[in-house]
Amino acid sequence: MSTLTVPHSRADLRTPSPTGKRRRRPVRATVQKVLTTAITVVVLAVVVVPLIWLFLGSLKTQAEFLDNPAFALPENWLNFENYSRAITEGNLGQYARNSVLAVFPSLFLTLLFGVAAGFALEVMVWKGRSTVLLLFLAGIMVPGQMILLPLFTMYFRAGLTGSLWPLVITYTAIGLPLTTFMMATFFRSVPRELFEAATLDGASVIRMFFSIGIPLVSNALFTVALVQFFFIWNDLLIAMTFTNSDELRTIQVGLLNFRGQFGQIEYGPTLAAVCLNVLGTLLIYLFLNQRVMKGLTAGSVKG
Template identity: 60%
Template sequence: MTATVAPVRPAGRADEPAPPARPAARRRISVGRLLGWIGIVLLLVIEIVPLLWLLLSSLKGPAEFSTKPMWALPDGLHWQNYVDAWVRGNMDTYILNSALATFPAIALLIAVGVMAGFALEVLKWRGQNGVLLGFLVGLMVPTQMILLPLFTMYFHAQLLNNPLALILTYTATGLPLTVFMMAGYYRSVPREMIEAAVVDGASIYRVFWSITLPVLRNAIMTIAIVQFFFFWNDLLFALTFMGSNDSKTIQAGLLAFIGQYGQTEWGPTFASICISIVPTLLIYLVLNQKVMKGLTDGAVKG
């Protein structure tokens, strides 16, 4: 039997590069990333804690608001507050009035805003920049300045305590922002797509219905949801034009829980506030992906 000797490896040279270091077991968290996570947690706390406190307060009994701290947990679940808010507080009537004023206004606003944005951004005609500037000026008009003229007009037209007054007001006040946003979204539509359709013989109406509208579907949905939040939570116009109890919207109806000399039933009041935010919360939870997509559609020009 012959023995074999293992070959001896040559010694490394001094100028030979050192082997790469092994990756660390844990990635070191940078200071910027840590601050970012702390900011996100703070924002979540700011958003969630008030909602949680509102929900717990809506389940407290009448005596708990005067005998216990405001952050104390309820002794029991007083669901009677929601029954009182719905029955004695006429929440069903207020929600119906808000829906009758909000949804027709959104439909009219989107119809006019989509067509105006198409005319101002896609079509070429004399004076379009001046018209767009006029819509931008409408964004700078304070809401308080138009209350008295609108109230006078609606009084002579006998439109007070009528949902039509809110529909016209919401449409007029929301149109500048809608047109401005739609013009930006139309600017992101590839011009090659529109030019190809025109070369193929498509008319202006065909380009509008079959080319641009399908592309801007998420953007239109985003504008509709943003305006829905504004209209549903409106208090100023509702208090000005809706004086009777049967015509009040949900935000104006919440003031009905404040009794004489400032006496307030806090349990039903908090319950009614919880009821009022349910529609906006549900709509956002269902359509939040479309909202995020629509917000980024106009950011980069196609």
Template identity: 80%
Template sequence: MTATFTDRSPRLISFVRRIPVWIIVGILLVVVVYPLFWLLTGSLKTQEEFLNNPTWALPEDWTNFSNYVEAWTTGNLGVYIRNSVLAVVPALFFTIVFGVAAGFALEVMVWKGRGPVLLAFLAGIMIPGQMILLPLFTIYFRAGLTGSLWPLIITYTAIGLPLTVFMMATYFRSVPREIFEAATLDGANIFRMFWTIGFPLVRNAIFTVALVQFFFIWNDLLIALTFTTRDDLRTIQVGLLNFTGQFGQIQYGPTFAAIAVNVIGTLAIYLFLNQRVMKGLTAGSVKG
């Protein structure tokens, strides 16, 4: 009996030690998952259910997708999503292309003055975006760009570049210099080293930076609210802000449906790129 108890005691101690961890994980799971569950169930409720039933009550009809149809048609949700995509894709493309190239030039290439240039990009991170909105709006208005999405694309690119350049320079710093030196001895020029050596080695890091910039641009409200002067140019966040006013009263079902479409879309993108993002986050932590 004593031997049996002795054999089981390490397992019992290990089990007891894991109980606080399981409790914490369970609490975090409830905190994270329950709001999403509440949002999805709310998008299936009718207006009468919101007004007459408790907020935690489940929908009576689990196949009621009329709120999604109403949000997409009457609420112009499709137009807002289209505008967000048209603003995000070009801005993200320019930010990544210029940021990766600048990071490579500042960290791998040897030229006079690269240190002050990198410090200038770092200084750009510390400039609050709210300070430049009014001067930028004046410039865009005089240039006749306020009736398009170009103010959003240009502003998102300019604001995202400092952080992107800094992060990409950090990732290129973790690449062993012997690889580039060997490529130079083999006769490779700087452009070939960038496309065939540098770019593939930091591919996961590029996905990480791109995802960070994507969430910043997609979830932005202040810049889009400042530079979009027409309803047909509003992005998804601005559209959600003015969503309830389009029905004369607060229609909870369509509003919940519109928010659910926005949340589920961004969550699906993160889950799809999760592994690459995890690899990218640890890519610059170890050198050599």
């Protein structure tokens, strides 16, 4: 005959509390927080320390670079002579002007053709658009180094050497596949009902493109523009290939060829010129940072 065991007190009816798990959770959260903080500090140091070293180096004289250790502090913290020498003797202003004349026309053409191609490939319905999109994707996989020699031969035979047109054409052609693919992805998140309603109202394709398509992907347009701007502005290989004189050098090629008397490298003015270049691009990114973040998430949701 089975017996029934009755608990002697109400404490026996309670479920044992998982004290071990309650203690582990705060410890695990603390460890994760410490690791996250440590990784953030390391990444921040990797980014900030070279910038600080670059600025301090731009304040040193040539004798300090040759006689003092590499990480020694500058003797005069108000020595901004290197910046004036970089602009005057180093022709930094002329190099920056050449970069502007090569970058902004290329950027404008890349965005214009890339946005139009993305709109045509994603919004418009026509036969063979999938094949054309695959051709643009194939253009992304072609290394730029493979086409430099054939392009140089073509530009020479066309009489375009000795100008900035080879840079503009090459930058536009190289940036167009990626821009088209990204803009097609962003147009995919735009509701089709908007374009259908515009069609019913009698809007043409060009009107839909400028009045509906571009305003809806404006944040994405800023993102793509910033990505292409940094690529073109910081380019060195293409600019070295197609600039055959000092009057056509961009700022990156100019920094590479900065020399003083008797071919001696002037470290102070060179670092000052690099510091001005980095400061300009950094300010542009910080100013457009929020627009870039919005553009990166614009194509991740549907409608």
